[in-house]
Amino acid sequence: MDHWGARFQSRRPLLISSVSRLLAIIAVLAPWPALAGPTGSSYLSELVARARSERLAATREWHLLLHYHENVFGGYTSEQDGPTFFLAPNGKTNPDAELEATLAGFFFDDLIGEAKQPVQCAFIGRYRWLKEKLAFDDRRLPPQSCEKFDRWIEALAPHSITMIFPSAFMNNPASMFGHTLLRVDRQGQTPQMRILAYTINFMAEVPDDEGLMFAVRGIAGGYKGGFSVIPYYLKVREYRDIENRDIWEYRLNLTDAQVRRLLMHVWEMGNASFDYFFFRENCSYQLLPLLEVADPSWRLTDQFTWWTLPGDTVRLATRQPGIVGAAVYRPARTTQIRRRYERLSSDERGLLRKILQEPALAREPSFQQRPVERKALLLDIASDYLRYQSITDEKQAEIYKARDREVLVARSELKVKSDDTPVEPFVTRPELGHRTTRIGMGAGYRQDEWFEEVNLRASYHDLLDPEPGYAPGYQIELLSGALRHYEKQNRTRLERFTLANVLSLTPADALFLSPSWKVNVGMQTLLHSGCRYCTAGVANGGAGLTFETHLLKREYFFGFGELETTYSHAFEEKHRAGGGGTLGMMADLTDRWRLLASAGYLRFALGEKSDEVRWSVGQRYTLAKDAALRFEFNHRERRDNEALFTIHAYF
């Protein structure tokens, strides 16, 4: 989802002469006076007639190649938005006209598009498909050589395709849901050479200095997106080394013919451009048509109506029988540091911290006398950590780099290879996770009356949802609401609505002192002075720290300082604003059973002056991958107590 980058290529429109010439052809569909001689024109008429009788423009293959989707009220529209992709002036909405204009284009040797190539080459996927369907006679429609395409394929040396999923990156809002891209694995590629393969990325072209408009335009489709093909080592560097994201690689089982079809279509994408919609037609979505072109029997894009989350596309691909082969895990640099750190004794941990400050210690006898494998492990962790520091703390980068150099020189003198035991992830594989839309039915007791409720959440994951596939301590809820019926008052009301509720608990330890933070914006139902159930708009945000223990299985203890502002008619002054703090604990009692408890105090000094003690206890029990039970108790506003029991299903 996160591929927002400036692209450097300018996209020149089709050569004007080609456009006008093609327009001329379409205007005079018969009898083709302008064509390459009488043979060409009569053969074109013949091909068009056959394509019409075989209804090729109505086939799924044609729709996929042109990215047509059926409109709600009939007809078709292509998702492609650029000026150089259609050969017919009404190609965006008319598959028939586009097919006929494409056939006409194959007779021309004008060079079109940015790469200045004949139509047969610029739209090589269409050409090969139509050639096969209509069995082109090479003498009457001479094939043109596509040197640029051939060289491109030669440089890619394709063998197979791998879907790459860099996991979510909480500290960049554009990357909060993860990302997906494809990698074109090379012939004869060994595991060590995977980084040399090229990747296929869909990304938006974002001008600099966009500021806040970025969010608005990103969501509303205000940017252009296009495909780029860049080496995997740059992506590994970006995700693993700089952003510290775990990467999963899923080998796709495609035949040679499918790989070739996919790549021919990628080549065609060089003349395509798409409006980028952050939530649906995004980086992850745009890979799906490529896979559908590879095998038209797969139904992938249909599955996403409102939004496309990278994790969902991975789950969708893994659900298609036989598509996904082996999965490979590539740990983030921080994951590697933390896993290797776990292998150290407490004495070694102390020594590591000293070496990080003063690498010269690696020369001292107290270090030198240790077994060589332990020395290598210590120095490997030290180097990784100093690199991590040089990236996160730019001001001190030179100091960390100098220390790293010293560590590495000492490391080279050990003359042994590093232990290459695989590093285990802290998170289970993303495709094992629950789906992201959630519906719930519940019942409970508030104040002095019973209620029933239904709730629905558009996406994505909260702390009490089943954890497999999601990072622990990670929550993003977008567009979630609950409708509740109160028995005694016989009243049904919108109980709460969440615009966004984002929370990141990152355990701080001796090596990583990352802050935890939270932001919650939405509507809640208050009980305040005279007002029994009052609507309130609330915004809350805070920052704090989390610590992890393993007393039972795994426990997180967290503390936040926070600010909150509320707007409600329940208050005489209609609003209140203030701050306070929260302490809490999240504990896994078993693999399925989690407890989340917190207590907080807030003082509102502005508007309606008041203070409030809140506490809550929630428990979740996982029934299945996509089903869970939840019991919550909340205390607010001094006398507002509520107990709620819910069953959740994910779809």
Add this chain to the structure above:
Amino acid sequence: MMKRLLMLSLATAFIWGQAGIVLALNPGSSAYGNGPGCGLGAQIFDQKNILHQILASTTNQIVFFNQAFGITTGTLGCTNNNKFVQNEQATLFANLNFDNLSQEMAQGGGEHLASLATLMGVPAEQQPAFFAMTQEKYATLIESGETTPAAMLKALHEAMDQHPVLAKVSMTR
């Protein structure tokens, strides 16, 4: 960190710019393919854009390339001379991966080092010897790498020439 917190406090701004970089082989692009046999080194960088990107990326706290990154447009490109192309590929790779290479040379192996060895034409069976050599001569290799990655590659070739096994590889390159 403050900047990051400030960023995040903009509650509804879900999206943030992320520096990306476009290198090589874009589909249907005229920038690709300046000569036969071109692979990795075929793309021409616009140096101004790269600098621009580095600036843009630091404001987002995402540093894409560090100081070791010193691509020059003049030396990139392809010719019919296969050896030259191979050299260019290795140089480009060393340029873009200098940090990881320097770490893996000290550690006696790794995927970046194996990939560089492959680009330099070292066959798989001789790569362990290549790894051991880079570890052995680490200090001198890195010293030359500090100036330019091209200088490091030159030093690597010289070291290979003096090596009993790898000298043959270097000769046949």
